[in-house]
Amino acid sequence: MKLYTGKAGSNPKKVAIFLKEKGVEVPTQLFDMMAFEQRQPDFLKINSLGTLPVLELDDGTIITESVAICRYFEELHPAPALFGTDPVSKALVEMWCRRVEIEVHNVCAQVVQHSAEFFKDKVQQVPEYAQNQRALAPKKFAWLNEEMSDGREFIAGDFFSMADIIGFTGTGLAQMLKIELPDDLTHFHAWHQRISARPAFQS
Numbered sequence: 001m002k003l004y005t006g007k008a009g010s011n012p013k014k015v016a017i018f019l020k021e022k023g024v025e026v027p028t029q030l031f032d033m034m035a036f037e038q039r040q041p042d043f044l045k046i047n048s049l050g051t052l053p054v055l056e057l058d059d060g061t062i063i064t065e066s067v068a069i070c071r072y073f074e075e076l077h078p079a080p081a082l083f084g085t086d087p088v089s090k091a092l093v094e095m096w097c098r099r100v101e102i103e104v105h106n107v108c109a110q111v112v113q114h115s116a117e118f119f120k121d122k123v124q125q126v127p128e129y130a131q132n133q134r135a136l137a138p139k140k141f142a143w144l145n146e147e148m149s150d151g152r153e154f155i156a157g158d159f160f161s162m163a164d165i166i167g168f169t170g171t172g173l174a175q176m177l178k179i180e181l182p183d184d185l186t187h188f189h190a191w192h193q194r195i196s197a198r199p200a201f202q203s
């Protein structure tokens with residue numbers, strides 16, 4: 001098996017953190033994303049979207065999508081469980097992965113895609129949309145803060161999960177974009193400090 005990935009990028013980072021949490025090492029080919037290696041014709045035959053990460057299995061099966069790759073490794077290495085352990089916790093992790101991906105991570109990613117030079121040949125950029133999503137982002141972090149005001153330790157409940165990894169990489173995008181995350185988002189900041197201290201989150 002081989003993991004095609006990059007040093008930069010929030011989605012490669014999700015898989016890197018997940019694998020560290022699992023204590024799993026995978027043969028890896030690092031792409032120079034800024035040199036657009038992932039957009040070259042040979043790689044487009046592997047992933048038509050020209051994005052990373054991608055996992056190639058020994059039988060040639062190609063798995064794209066960071067969360068799908070993590071789910072595959074969860075099946076191979078069930079402990080520690082990062083997608084829940086029983087019907088309720090599994091549903092809660094799925095729910096929160098989607099909520100954090102769509103409501104937080106993707107809003108920040110849209111700002112990048114509609115404003116960064118890096119995407120100008122790939123995305124039909126609409127600067128007003130980038131501004132709109134930038135203005136929306138603080139509201140999404142305020143929403144997450146409010147959701148976490150019930151005292152839960154992690155995003156999906158009282159256990160660490162994939163949802164925390166997605167929340168962390170989404171927050172990384174916001175930091176990169178210098179989106180203000182006010183100090184009074186106390187539940188959000190306490191959560192962020194808690195997970196940032198985990199060994200797997202050290203870069």
Ligand SMILES: N[C@@H](CCC(=O)N[C@@H](CS)C(=O)NCC(=O)O)C(=O)O
Binds near residue numbers: 008009038039052122
């Ligand atoms: N939904 C995909 C998104 C993958 C993605 O957009 N990856 C970015 C890095 S964060 C990428 O490879 N961009 C390179 C490019 O567009 O050239 C996932 O979760 O893996």
